[in-house]
Amino acid sequence: xxxxxxxxxxxxxxxxxxxxxxxxxxxxxxxxxxxxxxxxxxxxxxxxxxxxxxxxxxxxxxxxxxxxxxxxxxxxxxxxxxxxxxxxxxxxxxxxxxxxxxxxxxxxxxxxxxxxxxxxxxxxxxxxxxxxxxxxxxxxxxxxxxxxxxxxxxxxxxxxxxxxxxxxxxxxxxxxxxxxxxxxxxxxxxxxxxxxxxxxxxxxxxxxxxxxxxxxxxxxxxxxxxxxxxxxxxxxxxxxxxxxxxxxxxxxxxxxxxxxxxxxxxxxxx
DNA sequence: ATCTCGAGTCTCGGGGAAAG
DNA sequence: CTTTCCCCGAGACTCGAGAT
Numbered sequence: 564x565x566x567x568x569x570x571x572x573x574x575x576x577x578x579x580x581x582x583x584x585x586x587x588x589x590x591x592x593x594x595x596x597x598x599x600x601x602x603x604x605x606x607x608x609x610x611x612x613x614x615x616x617x618x619x620x621x622x623x624x625x626x627x628x629x630x631x632x633x634x635x636x637x638x639x640x641x642x643x644x645x646x647x648x649x650x651x652x653x654x655x656x657x658x659x660x661x662x663x664x665x666x667x668x669x670x671x672x673x674x675x676x677x678x679x680x681x682x683x684x685x686x687x688x689x690x691x692x693x694x695x696x697x698x699x700x701x702x703x704x705x706x707x708x709x710x711x712x713x714x715x716x717x718x719x720x721x722x723x724x725x726x727x728x729x730x731x732x733x734x735x736x737x738x739x740x741x742x743x744x745x746x747x748x749x750x751x752x753x754x755x756x757x758x759x760x761x762x763x764x765x766x767x768x769x770x771x772x773x774x775x776x777x778x779x780x781x782x783x784x785x786x787x788x789x790x791x792x793x794x795x796x797x798x799x800x801x802x803x804x805x806x807x808x809x810x811x812x813x814x815x816x817x818x819x820x821x822x823x824x825x826x827x828x829x830x831x832x833x
Numbered sequence: 834a835t836c837t838c839g840a841g842t843c844t845c846g847g848g849g850a851a852a853g
Numbered sequence: 854c855t856t857t858c859c860c861c862g863a864g865a866c867t868c869g870a871g872a873t
Contacts, residue, residue, distance in 0.1 A: 571862095597837095597838075598838070598839065599837090599838070599839095618864095619864095620863080620864045620865065620866095621862090621863055621864060623839085623840095624862085624863075624864070625862095625863095627840075627841075630840095
């Protein structure tokens with residue numbers, strides 16, 4: 564499991580955030596009183612092939628390493644003299660960088676990393692419903708070996724959480740009769756009358772790797788249920804007829820988003 | 834009585850430095 | 854160059870408390 568430096572740093576920042584704003588219960592801004600669920604809000608963006616459990620253990624550990632350096636209800640790691648345990652260079656730099664921030668500044672920074680709309684209980688229920696309807700691989704892991712390619716682009720996934728949350732609102736408005744939800748593995752799903760209608764996969768980059776994996780995820784998650792619409796959600800880009808034709812012949816729709824300040828607008832292209 | 838959650842500790846493997 | 858050593862991080866494990 565090799566993570567890129569940016570991803571490592573963002574995960575360290577999340578750990579710091581959880582340690583600092585999470586007292587006896589998780590940071591209130593995440594909208595849950597349970598740690599498991601709080602941590603899972605970061606899973607859609609940062610899971611990167613790990614299982615939920617692996618991700619949970621790892622992120623919780625990251626949080627715990629900061630505990631002895633911050634004031635909260637947990638003890639944290641201490642050395643034999645009871646002093647705060649040493650931090651890795653990365654964690655130390657995150658600590659000094661974020662320590663000066665106010666709580667709200669800190670949340671502003673972390674906000675785009677999280678899919679706050681993800682409700683883990685609902686997600687589990689919906690997942691088993693979808694599997695019951697024949698979408699057999701709705702929640703599958705597909706992870707044979709545990710190697711995750713490091714990303715070269717610095718801002719590959721930073722905004723993923725924000726985009727997914729905004730898309731949630733958008734799809735909800737477009738389909739007021741429908742029921743919109745996230746799952747751990749699928750960025751967004753729409754159902755209507757108890758039937759799964761559409762899947763949405765959000766990518767924050769338009770490089771070929773993102774396109775391949777996005778289409779692959781849509782195909783595999785929808786397998787066994789041909790009536791489900793599939794949408795790839797990409798940042799705004801130049802008109803690309805080749806890509807559009809290709810997606811059209813695969814039966815994959817395309818939605819582009821544009822960011823204005825902290826708002827996102829979505830345009831259905833295909 | 835059982836399940837769930839959280840705190841804290843332990844282990845293993847990778848990577849790089851140091852020694853041969 | 855090759856082998857050994859050591860550090861560190863990812864993640865699993867244990868235990869206890871509280872909820873159901």
